[in-house]
Amino acid sequence: MQVSMTVNGQTVAAEIEGRTLLVELLREGLRLTGTHVGCDTSQCGACTVHVDGLPVKACTMLAAEAEGCSVTTIEGMANADGTLSPLQQAFNDHHGLQCGFCTPGMVMSGAALLAVNPKPTETEVRHWLEGNLCRCTGYHNIVKAIMAASGQQVGETV
Amino acid sequence: MYAFDLIRPRTLAEAVAALAEDGAQPVSGGQTLIPTLKARLAQPERLVSLWNIPELRGICEDDAGRLCIGAATTHAAVAAGVADRFPALAQLAGGIGDPAVRSRGTLGGSVANNDPAACYPAAVLATGATVVTDRRQIAADDWFQGMFATALEEREIVTEVRFPVPARAAYVKFVQPASRFAMVGVFVAQFADGVRVAVTGAAEDGVFRWTDAEDRLSDRFDATVLEGMAPPADGMIGDIHATPAYRAHLVGVMTRRAVAAA
Missing domain, CATH: 3.10.20.30 (Beta-grasp domain)
Structure with missing residues (x-):
């Protein structure tokens, strides 16, 4: 078809x-x-x-x-000029990946969250990522990256 | 994936006609069925997609004040769409699976599948909702007929569920930590004429009403009236995650929490 x-x-x-x-x-x-x-x-x-x-x-x-x-x-997801978008850059800055296999899904999931909830709490980020598994990072730096992309630091809004 | 034909009707009438063909089966959001097909636990020759049928979507109220939700309305749409009118149902829908599953999974799919650990059956049974199909209306008490079994006939399509809105309600689930399906989920709904309590995840026959708790809560809607109570362990699911006795115990605990939260 x-x-x-x-x-x-x-x-x-x-x-x-x-x-x-x-x-x-x-x-x-x-x-x-x-x-x-x-x-x-x-x-x-x-x-x-x-x-x-x-x-x-x-x-x-x-x-x-x-x-x-x-x-x-x-x-x-990258900017029009090919540079990393703020969320992608945050994953880079905060070491939000190790092997990188889950990263595309993490970025897409994180971007979907920030689209509906621009200032999520850390708890909201962790719940939102329930459907994205990472076997390297223990999630901590992924959460940090998404919080950073929203202009917040982990620990500010728990 | 094995090969099948996919039919994409745009109206309910077209879907009904497509299902009349041999070997046809409907697919709604596909969040259960697609993994099932991949595992070849079901192998229909023809799938009829209910995804792009506008008349199966949306939320409205009928003259009796019931919330009427189209069968192809996604969990995410229910979570967002009923938060003001029926927060317990919104919270239930917003806690199913994960965000990506909620973008695709539908109310009608969940109710038709009747997974023994699904959340929606608890809300449908606890509110005494009515399941509407392309040919009839069925009361929740008659709809659920055991694990993965419902009153739905071959080629029949769930089109809508009509929920009476309780005065007070809450859904509380104890999730299996890996799958996050309900190991025990309890929906408590208080109406002017009494309280209904429906339990999912726990029993071998799927969702059920805990009538002993309903009787006590109808006299006084307070968690303390259920102190020390649990349904019989007989008939509860036993697996590596929880014994029947533990599940029965959890039903008591989750019901008390739901009453306190309502």
Whole structure:
């Protein structure tokens, strides 16, 4: 079947199967391999992307259901000049990653939080990240990075 | 993933027609069904997507003051949309899964699936809600028929759930720490004519009403009237996370917390 959508601001059209997952279209069809597949069972959140602004696990959404939607992946998060966005820079500054596998999902999830809650408490950040697993950092520096991107420090608003 | 045909109707009538085909099954948000398909625990030849059917979405009130929520309304939309009118339901919806799951998972999908550890069945049963399908209306007490079993027939589609809004209500769950599904979840709802208590996560037959607690709370809505009470451990789920006796104990504790929070 034919599907068309906007991905990172560009209109794309593709011929897919009914069973094609959104993450398969992104990675294999469009070669946007920044979106990772960790568990493939919708638990780890490494595949988190935005669909019409909302965080979605791209391994658990059929690509055909994104018809007409606006999809944003980690490749669409940098500034227009290619420099890191404030949230990405905060992950860098606060060592919010080690192996980096979960990072695209963490950034997309964090960005989705800040879009609806620009000044979250640390508790809100930690709850929001329940669907994003990291096996390296112990989450602490990820939380710090998201708080920093919101203009706050950890410990200010618990 | 195995191959299947995906049908994308835009109206309820088109969806009903598509489901008349052999081997067809509906999919709503897919947060349970897609992992199930990947594991090949279900292999329908034809999936009928209920995602893009505007008439299955949205929240309104009927003349009786009930909150009528379209079956394809996501958990995130319910959490945001009923916070002022029915905060206990908003809190329940906002605590399902994680934010990404709440962007896709739907009320109708949860109610039709009747997972024994799902949150929504507790709210539907505790409020005495009505499940509306493309062909009939079913009272919550008749809807839930055991683990993953409901009154839903083949090819029938849940279109809406109508919730009476209690005077006071709360939902409290004890989450299984890894999956964050409810190990025990209790929804308490106080109405003018009595109190209803529904328990999810605990029992082998899925969501159930704890009528002994309802009787006492209907006399006096205070957590102290349940001091030391728990339902029988017989029929509770026993697994590596909790024994039947522990789950029964948790039902008592969570119910008292819910009453205190209501």
